[in-house]
Structures are given as structure tokens and as C-alpha cells.
Amino acid sequence: GDSVTQMEGPVTLSEEAFLTINCTYTATGYPSLFWYVQYPGEGLQLLLKATKADDKGSNKGFEATYRKETTSFHLEKGSVQVSDSAVYFCALSSTDKLIFGTGTRLQVFP
Amino acid sequence: NAGVTQTPKFRILKIGQSMTLQCTQDMNHNYMYWYRQDPGMGLKLIYYSVGAGITDKGEVPNGYNVSRSTTEDFPLRLELAAPSQTSVYFCASNFLAGKSQETQYFGPGTRLLVL
Numbered sequence: 001g002d003s004v005t006q007m008e009g010p011v012t013l014s015e016e017a018f019l020t021i022n023c024t025y026t027a028t029g030y031p032s033l034f035w036y037v038q039y040p041g042e043g044l045q046l047l048l049k050a051t052k053a054d055d056k057g058s059n060k061g062f063e064a065t066y067r068k069e070t071t072s073f074h075l076e077k078g079s080v081q082v083s084d085s086a087v088y089f090c091a092l093s094s095t096d097k098l099i100f101g102t103g104t105r106l107q108v109f110p
Numbered sequence: 111n112a113g114v115t116q117t118p119k120f121r122i123l124k125i126g127q128s129m130t131l132q133c134t135q136d137m138n139h140n141y142m143y144w145y146r147q148d149p150g151m152g153l154k155l156i157y158y159s160v161g162a163g164i165t166d167k168g169e170v171p172n173g174y175n176v177s178r179s180t181t182e183d184f185p186l187r188l189e190l191a192a193p194s195q196t197s198v199y200f201c202a203s204n205f206l207a208g209k210s211q212e213t214q215y216f217g218p219g220t221r222l223l224v225l
Contacts (some may be wrong), residue, residue, distance in 0.1 A: 034213070038207060041115075042202055043216035044153075089152065096141065096160065097168070098214060102152040 002027045002094040004020040006101035009087075013108050020057055021075040023064075023090035023106045033057075033066050033073040034050070036105070038087045047075075080108045112136050114217035116201050123191040131186040131220050133201030141204050141221045142184040143214065144168075144176065147196040153200065158183055160206075191224045198222070 007022040016082030032051045036044040045052065053068035060072045062077045073090060090101040112187075126150060135142065140161045145153040145168075155168030157180040173195060177185040198221050199208045202214040 028136065032212075041218075043218045044202075044214075045216065046213045097143075097155060097158065101151045102150075 001029070002092060002099050004090050004092055004099055004101035006090050006104050009103075009105040011104060013106070015110050016079045016084055019075070019077040019080045019084075019106065019107075021088055021090075021106070022046075023071065023072050023073045023075065023101060025090075025092050027071075027092055027094065031094060033064070034091040034093075034098070035062070035064055035073070035075050035095055036089040036091060036100075038089065040086070044089060052058045068082070081106045082110055085110050114173065114197075114201055114203055114215050116217035116220050119218070120218060120221045122225060123142075124225060125189050125191060125193065127189070128187070128189050129222075131183045131199055131201075131222075133182075133186070133217060134180065134182050135201075135203040135204065135207070135215070137215065139203035139205045139215070140181070142178065143164040143207050144174070144184070144186045145200045145202065146170065146195075147200060147219075148197050156199075188222075190222075193224050196222060196224045205212075209225060 003026045034049045035047040037047045038044045048059040050057040050066035053056045056065045087103045089103045096105045118138040120179040138164045144156040154170045159165045198219045201217040204214045
């Protein structure tokens with residue numbers, strides 16, 4: 001069945017460091033891909049998405065490119081801030097449902 | 111718009127007790143979902159609904175029941191609480207016209223502790 005694999009956390013970075021969180025997927029067909037973010041004590045909210053191969057989703061300085069050849073959707077940010085500390089979930093669409101990865105906790109220190 | 115609201119925020123149950131987790135959305139979404147999030151784990155789908163009167167099982171439906179009598183409300187019922195149901199429960203909703211999944215909007219969650 002369809003699945004999503006994310007790198008395990010926590011990822012610990014200093015402010016202004018470069019961030020990469022890896023995400024790979026297995027799917028039949030052509031799913032849409034998503035990154036959701038969960039700030040402490042809150043529900044998930046959409047960060048960015050891409051609906052077809054080679055699309056780049058971007059928001060708040062984060063970006064991810066839908067790579068069909070490597071079945072990947074890695075999340076990147078050039079310069080992280082303390083306020084980016086959160087749990088990040090990669091997800092794919094599977095018919096009428098979303099399949100989520102296990103989440104990657106990011107901790108950014110001043 | 112309030113979006114997706116959930117009540118209560120936190121609840122402690124004794125083993126064998128029952129309770130209903132409430133979820134309401136005011137965006138006229140046809141699809142609604144219930145997930146659970148265990149510590150350090152991702153989200154697992156419990157039940158979902160494609161519209162009023164229609165519900166279907168997700169990945170982990172055992173021990174739960176749902177109903178969808180209106181577009182706005184999608185309550186989740188625990189009949190006989192067990193320690194394994196200790197978790198954070200999230201409700202979500204979206205509007206789907208076809209089969210392609212679109213952005214889901216999440217509520218703030220209900221933290222449940224079963225002792």
C-alpha cells in the first residue's frame with residue numbers, strides 16, 4: 001500500500017542554519033504531496049503542497065520539490081529561526097485519504 | 111469562521127468509562143476525519159465521513175464509533191475506554207469534489223488519558 005517515510009528526529013539546529021528534512025514515498029498512481037507543521041500544543045496546519053511531478057511548493061521560506069524519479073519530497077529552508085521549532089509531517093494523497101509520515105521534530109536554538 | 115473546533119481539550123477517563131469527543135466545522139466541508147496521534151508517532155486514521163449519513167473505517171477503528179447526522183458535526187464515541195486509547199485525537203475536514211485529496215483543516219486536538 002501507499003506509504004511515507006521521513007527521517008527520524010529530533011533535528012537540532014542553530015538559528016540561521018540550513019534545514020533539510022527528508023521524505024520519500026511509495027504510491028500507485030500520481031499522488032499530491034504535502035508538508036504539514038504542528039507547533040507545540042496545536043493541531044496540524046498545511047505548510048506547502050505540490051500536485052504533480054517537478055512542482056515546487058513554497059511557503060514562509062520553506063520549499064519542497066516533487067521528484068517522481070526519486071519518489072521524494074524533501075523539505076528545505078535556507079535559514080531557520082527559533083520560531084520554526086515544531087514537528088513536520090510529510091503526507092501523500094491516497095484516493096480520498098491522506099497518508100502521513102511519522103513526523104520529524106525540529107528544534108532550533110538561538 | 112471558527113474553522114474546526116473540538117471539545118473537550120483534555121479529559122481523564124477511568125477504564126471502562128465511555129465518552130464522546132465533539133468535532134464541529136463551519137466551512138461546509140463534505141469530508142471529515144478523526145485521527146489519533148500517539149507520542150512520537152504519526153497520525154493514524156480512525157474513521158472518516160464523505161458526507162452526512164456516510165461513514166467509513168480508517169486504519170485503527172476498533173474501540174470507536176462515529177456518526178454524521180449533519181454536515182457540521184462528526185462526534186467520535188469511545189464506549190469502553192482502555193489504556194491503549196490514551197492519545198491525542200484530532201478532527202479534520204476538507205471539501206472534495208473528486209477523488210483527489212486536498213488540504214485538510216485540523217482542529218486543536220483533544221488530549222485523552224485513560225487510567
